[in-house]
Amino acid sequence: MGIPAGLRDHLTKHDRQETIIDHGFKLNAGWWDRTLGKVSGGPVRNIDSTGESDRITRGGVFTLADEAITDSTGVGALRLLWHSLHWGTNDSNRGNGKRISTVATDPDRFGRLLRDAAEASRRDPDEAFRLLRPHRRPTIAHLGPGFFTKFLYFAGGGDPAHPSLIVDSRVLRTLNALSVEQGEVRSFKYLFGYGPQTYKDALAALHQLAQDATEELGRDVAPDEVERWAFGR
Structure with a gap:
């Protein structure tokens, strides 16, 4: 067929360069600076090699993946989460304020949880998924599968063979x-x-x-x- x-x-x-690596949206760094405040994982900035400071791209978010796994404190994982969420919501940042407020209640615990999920995403998508939604509700309130699978995807660092x-x-x-x-x-x-x-x-x-x-x-x-x-x- x-x-x-x-x-x-x-x-x-x-090709993949166009549809994946360069795929991005307007960056609203000011909103993130104001809303994150002192919550770990900021600032949210353009971190790819395009030189365009006003966009956030898949390729840029990919560069944060390895730190999300190697940083045992979980700060690197939170940084990947914030960039993934901004990319995922574009300039509207719809729902991100609630997600930030949830993480702010215990950033150390949630950061380490996200680090574990990022690591699992590279070898066992089912385990990674269950870490972030073990039962009928997500572990991090307001972060459902439509958005946390973006985080699991970006944790692959752009590897075409990444399973999540x-x-x-x-x-x-x-x-x-x-x-x-x-x-x-x-x-x-x-x-x-x-x-x-x-x-x-x-x-x-x-x-x-x-x-x-x-x-x-x-x-x-x-x-x-x-x-x-x-x-x-």
Whole structure:
């Protein structure tokens, strides 16, 4: 059957540098300076090599990944979280004030938890997911899977083979639509506040599409390229 026509067209017209590394939004450093205050992990700044101080890009956030894992204090993980959230919410910063307020109640504990999740994201996405949502509610209030999977994704540092990907409601809607188009039942019941099995299934679908695209197009296609297409479909 091959990969979806829209995905084929997207991957033919765009390479990973354009759709992933350079993918970014307006940076609102002032909002973060005011709202973070003395909470660990600041400041939020552009840290890629583009020289554009007013944007925050995937490529820039990737540079914070290794410190998020090697810094045992958890400060590096908080820095990655804040940058991931700003990238994920664009200039609106919707919901980020509540997330910051939650972390501020115990930044040391939450920072170490995030460090452990970042480390797990590189070898076991299910373990990483369960650290941040062990039951029906997220460990960090207001930080649900649609956003903490962004953190888990960025913890890979831009490695195309990183197993943890962004899975939000828009990605799940696309995966649902593909299953219907193929004559199957909807694959994913919950688009928001979903659990670890949904994450596992979505990762499997995205990785499979990337593998199929690699074989069909004759170039290495990373799973995050498929995620980018699924988000914008």
